[in-house]
Amino acid sequence: MDMSVSLNQQVRDDEALVPTTHEELAAWVAEVAEMTQPADVYWVDGSQAESDRLTAELVEAGTLRKLNDDLFPNSYAAFSDPADVARVEERTFICSKDERDAGFTNNWMDPQEMKSILRERFTGSMRGRTMYVIPFVMGPLDAEQPQYGVEITDSAYVVASMRIMARIGTGVLRKMEAENAFFVPALHSVGAPLADGEADVPWPCNEEKWIVHFPEERSIWSYGSGYGGNALLGKKCYALRIASVIARDEGWLAEHMLILRLTSPEGRAYNIAAAFPSACGKTNLALLDPTIEGWKAETLGDDINWMRIGKDGELRGVNPEYGLFGVAPGTGWSTNPNAMRAIAKGNSIFTNVALTDDGGVWWEGMTDEVPAHLTDWQGNEWTPDSGRPAAHPNSRFCTPIDQIDMLSQEYYNPEGVEIHAILFGGRRKTTIPLVTEARSWANGVFMGSTLSSETTAAAAGAVGVVRRDPMAMLPFIGYNAGDYLNHWDRISGQLNPERRPKIFLVNWFRRTADGGFAWPGFGENSRVLKWVTERIEGGGGARETPIGYVPTADALDLAGLDGFTPEDVEAAVRVDADEWRTEVEDIETWYANFGDALPASLRDELAGLKERFRA
Numbered sequence: 266m267d268m269s270v271s272l273n274q275q276v277r278d279d280e281a282l283v284p285t286t287h288e289e290l291a292a293w294v295a296e297v298a299e300m301t302q303p304a305d306v307y308w309v310d311g312s313q314a315e316s317d318r319l320t321a322e323l324v325e326a327g328t329l330r331k332l333n334d335d336l337f338p339n340s341y342a343a344f345s346d347p348a349d350v351a352r353v354e355e356r357t358f359i360c361s362k363d364e365r366d367a368g369f370t371n372n373w374m375d376p377q378e379m380k381s382i383l384r385e386r387f388t389g390s391m392r393g394r395t396m397y398v399i400p401f402v403m404g405p406l407d408a409e410q411p412q413y414g415v416e417i418t419d420s421a422y423v424v425a426s427m428r429i430m431a432r433i434g435t436g437v438l439r440k441m442e443a444e445n446a447f448f449v450p451a452l453h454s455v456g457a458p459l460a461d462g463e464a465d466v467p468w469p470c471n472e473e474k475w476i477v478h479f480p481e482e483r484s485i486w487s488y489g490s491g492y493g494g495n496a497l498l499g500k501k502c503y504a505l506r507i508a509s510v511i512a513r514d515e516g517w518l519a520e521h522m523l524i525l526r527l528t529s530p531e532g533r534a535y536n537i538a539a540a541f542p543s544a545c546g547k548t549n550l551a552l553l554d555p556t557i558e559g560w561k562a563e564t565l566g567d568d569i570n571w572m573r574i575g576k577d578g579e580l581r582g583v584n585p586e587y588g589l590f591g592v593a594p595g596t597g598w599s600t601n602p603n604a605m606r607a608i609a610k611g612n613s614i615f616t617n618v619a620l621t622d623d624g625g626v627w628w629e630g631m632t633d634e635v636p637a638h639l640t641d642w643q644g645n646e647w648t649p650d651s652g653r654p655a656a657h658p659n660s661r662f663c664t665p666i667d668q669i670d671m672l673s674q675e676y677y678n679p680e681g682v683e684i685h686a687i688l689f690g691g692r693r694k695t696t697i698p699l700v701t702e703a704r705s706w707a708n709g710v711f712m713g714s715t716l717s718s719e720t721t722a723a724a725a726g727a728v729g730v731v732r733r734d735p736m737a738m739l740p741f742i743g744y745n746a747g748d749y750l751n752h753w754d755r756i757s758g759q760l761n762p763e764r765r766p767k768i769f770l771v772n773w774f775r776r777t778a779d780g781g782f783a784w785p786g787f788g789e790n791s792r793v794l795k796w797v798t799e800r801i802e803g804g805g806g807a808r809e810t811p812i813g814y815v816p817t818a819d820a821l822d823l824a825g826l827d828g829f830t831p832e833d834v835e836a837a838v839r840v841d842a843d844e845w846r847t848e849v850e851d852i853e854t855w856y857a858n859f860g861d862a863l864p865a866s867l868r869d870e871l872a873g874l875k876e877r878f879r880a
């Protein structure tokens with residue numbers, strides 16, 4: 266049998282040749298091909314030549330638009346169906362055997378019942394299309410226990426994007442075979458079969474979408490959408506929802522966090538992890554351009570952090586991804602030059618951004634000067650007085666992580682880095698100070714468990730509605746949220762108390778009375794992080810409040826920050842007792858959802874907070 270993996274073979278009814286020695290994988294691929302009935306099956310090898318071929322096909326099909334090589338080398342723009350632009354939380358399911366194991370934060374259906382619905386949808390769903398098999402690994406391939414997956418998809422756009430976002434291809438497959446390793450089977454179809462001779466559309470998808478996880482099986486079935494968060498299954502579906510279940514069972518944490526390394530002028534390095542909900546600033550903070558003298562920032566990860574307990578009881582984090590899938594709007598030369606430099610190197614896929622007349626891309630906030638003429642993300646003529654955004658608010662850039670100049674060499678370390686501080690943050694116009702240091706580790710876990718944020722365009726539905734988002738994991742906890750908080754509690758108990766990260770609550774999005782941001786954000790966030798590192802060292806001016814410690818007016822380094830005064834700091838960190846009494850009530854309502862499952866330590870924290878506001 267020809268064992269080369271790049272052969273593009275016809276599936277025949279009698280014999281579906283599968284170029285792998287991994288028996289379970291071979292069996293699964295054959296089973297899926299039989300169900301979905303693709304025109305052919307293609308094993309993705311991950312090579313540049315293959316990628317060039319696929320992108321050329323996608324250009325031919327009208328899915329991708331090649332950009333001007335002088336502006337964005339080897340880069341493409343895709344435009345989705347206008348109804349397929351974000352994650353679909355209403356259509357996302359955790360199908361554990363027992364409904365209780367999905368918990369109140371997830372949609373649930375009986376796995377058997379769900380399977381029968383999905384089998385119906387997937388039957389013949391790839392007709393007229395190529396079925397791609399993508400072997401991938403989340404995290405370094407030389408990890409002690411590499412976390413394998415195989416995505417089957419009928420979308421070449423997904424293949425091209427997965428090649429940026431994860432380590433994929435033959436090298437991964439060979440190691441997986443040699444170890445006869447377990448892999449997460451991740452099945453994806455856009456749900457748009459083609460009849461004989463039927464012309465394709467640029468962005469095939471189905472009105473009906475199903476993003477389904479079977480936690481006991483560790484499997485994923487995604488149907489009907491081509492959007493990143495729904496279709497690049499290594500990311501939110503595997504690395505958060507399924508991995509959180511694996512982590513619960515194995516004693517680690519799969520979290521929605523960036524990892525940033527900050528080095529002081531004296532050469533002390535601090536690794537900071539931060540959990541913010543989607544479109545609340547992870548990628549930006551991960552690529553921080555410090556505005557304070559002598560401080561250096563390096564990127565380790567921008568979205569996902571897998572944390573294990575090290576041999577000295579320290580928490581160690583690894584970024585399992587290989588690329589960035591960043592929110593485009595707001596990413597600009599003045600706010601995030603590091604991201605712009607990475608993007609400018611090319612090799613990127615943009616989705617739902619606007620096109621410039623010279624074959625480049627543009628989005629709101631990319632440059633201070635707004636182009637006089639664009640083609641918007643829906644293909645319409647656009648001028649600054651069109652009265653609508655040119656790029657979709659959830660438009661994205663997909664870029665290889667090694668194009669970040671500030672990428673830390675530690676990114677490649679399978680052991681990860683010790684985490685010294687954890688930030689929890691959200692998007693809140695009021696109430697939540699710029700930064701608050703937790704009173705204790707337990708108080709910090711309480712801050713995480715009660716984290717709240719206004720909803721964003723990253724998920725379909727209303728934008729700007731405040732909701733609780735525990736550890737920024739609300740749409741990503743793959744099991745019962747009460748069990749999740751208990752798992753955090755359990756991990757807490759296993760950490761060396763001397764090495765436990767300090768925990769902080771941050772809010773870059775607080776507003777002043779006149780509606781402006783109370784804090785300039787972006788690179789200026791380095792000033793807040795400097796204070797964080799001072800607190801780690803036992804210094805830094807701080808004032809105790811009922812919710813924790815906030816910086817004193819003179820404690821933030823404001824050197825070079827023109828027009829921003831210590832009084833402005835005071836306003837940004839103000840704890841308003843009236844606002845907080847309302848907040849505490851809302852937290853009580855939130856906690857009521859957990860019933861008896863709420864860890865006692867968190868119940869005590871809430872009681873303490875209430876008491877301090879009464880006093």
Ligand SMILES: Nc1nc2c(ncn2[C@@H]2O[C@H](COP(=O)(O)OP(=O)(O)O)[C@@H](O)[C@H]2O)c(=O)[nH]1
Pocket residue numbers: 541542543544545546547548549550567591592593594595596600773774782785786787790
């Ligand atoms: N005002 C303000 N906006 C920010 C800040 N950081 C990020 N943003 C904006 O928030 C949006 C989402 O940011 P991003 O870093 O992509 O969020 P992610 O989805 O969590 O990675 C973008 O429009 C950013 O411009 C900040 O410090 N201040």
Ligand SMILES: C=C(OP(=O)(O)O)C(=O)O
Pocket residue numbers: 351352493494495500501542543544545547568590591592723724
């Ligand atoms: C990929 C996504 O994540 P984020 O906005 O957190 O970068 C998403 O929400 O689809």
Ligand SMILES: [Mn+2]
Pocket residue numbers: 544547548567568590591592
């Ligand atoms: Mn991001």
